[in-house]
Amino acid sequence: MIGNLNHVAIVVPDLDSASRLYREVFGADVSTPVDLVEHGVTTVFVELPNTRIELLHPLGENSPIRRFLENNPDGGMHHVCYEVTDIEAAIERLSEQGLRVLGGGTSSIGAHGKPVVFLHPKDGIGTLIELEQA
Numbered sequence: 001m002i003g004n005l006n007h008v009a010i011v012v013p014d015l016d017s018a019s020r021l022y023r024e025v026f027g028a029d030v031s032t033p034v035d036l037v038e039h040g041v042t043t044v045f046v047e048l049p050n051t052r053i054e055l056l057h058p059l060g061e062n063s064p065i066r067r068f069l070e071n072n073p074d075g076g077m078h079h080v081c082y083e084v085t086d087i088e089a090a091i092e093r094l095s096e097q098g099l100r101v102l103g104g105g106t107s108s109i110g111a112h113g114k115p116v117v118f119l120h121p122k123d124g125i126g127t128l129i130e131l132e133q134a
Contacts, residue, residue, distance in 0.1 A: 001058075001084060001090060001093065002082040002083070002084060002131070003082065003083040003084060003085065003134055004051070004082070004083045004134070005050075005051050005080065005081070005082060005083075006051065006052065006081040006083050006130075006132050006134075007045070007051060007052040007053060007054045007079070007080075007081045008051070008052075008053055008054070008077065008079075008080050008081075008084060009054040009055075009056050009077070009078040009079045009080060009081065009130075010053060010054070010055055010056065010075060010076065010077055011051075011056045011057070011065050011068050011069055011072065011075050011077075011078045012055050012056065012057055012075040013069060013073060013075050014057075014059075015033060015042060015044060015055060015057040018032075018044070018055045018075075019044050019055060021055075021128055022046045022053065022055075028046045028047065028048065028053075029046070029047040030044060030046050030099070031044055031045045031046075031047070032044070033057075034111070036059070036111055037059065037060070038108070038109075039059075039064070039108075039111075040058065040059050040060050040061050040062055040063035040064050040065070041056050041057065041063060041064075041065060042056070042057045042058075042059045043045060043056055043057075043111050044056065045111075050083060054081075054111070056078060057103075065078065066095075070099070075134050078128060079118070079127070079128035079130050080128075080130070080131065081116075081129075081130040081131070081132055082129065082131055082132070083131075083132055083133075083134035084131045084133060084134065085133070085134055086105070086133065087107050087115040087116070087117060087131060087132075087133040090117070090131055091105060091106075091107065091117055094119065095103065097118070098123075099119055099123040100119065100120035100122075100123055101117050101118075101119060101120075102117070102118040102119065102120060103117060103118065105117075106127065107133075108133060110130070110132055112132065114132050114134075115132070115133045115134050116130055116131065116132045116133070117130070118130050118131075121129070
């Protein structure tokens with residue numbers, strides 16, 4: 001069911017510093033920051049030959065990653081994102097298997113303008129999993 005690894009997301013306390021690290025030290029292609037108000041994050045994508053790194057920073061007081069950063073002030077890995085060909089079929093199949101699809105079990109539009117869902121970390125071996133329709 002899952003396809004390619006789309007990205008690994010890292011919550012960072014300083015988006016400019018993290019972007020500079022990937023651009024200047026690691027020599028990667030780094031996007032400009034984009035505010036995703038509906039998700040409460042500012043995101044930057046680091047393009048790699050085989051996948052991407054998503055740098056996340058809280059946007060606003062109600063950001064869902066604000067608490068993560070409070071508990072992990074240096075930042076850290078937040079989630080992994082896998083591609084699926086049909087997000088609705090994936091939601092149905094995973095729900096039938098007893099996995100908890102966050103957000104009421106419905107997809108929303110993610111950072112790439114495509115439907116996404118998140119699975120509860122307790123159902124992903126302690127890892128928050130995002131599925132994105134390819």
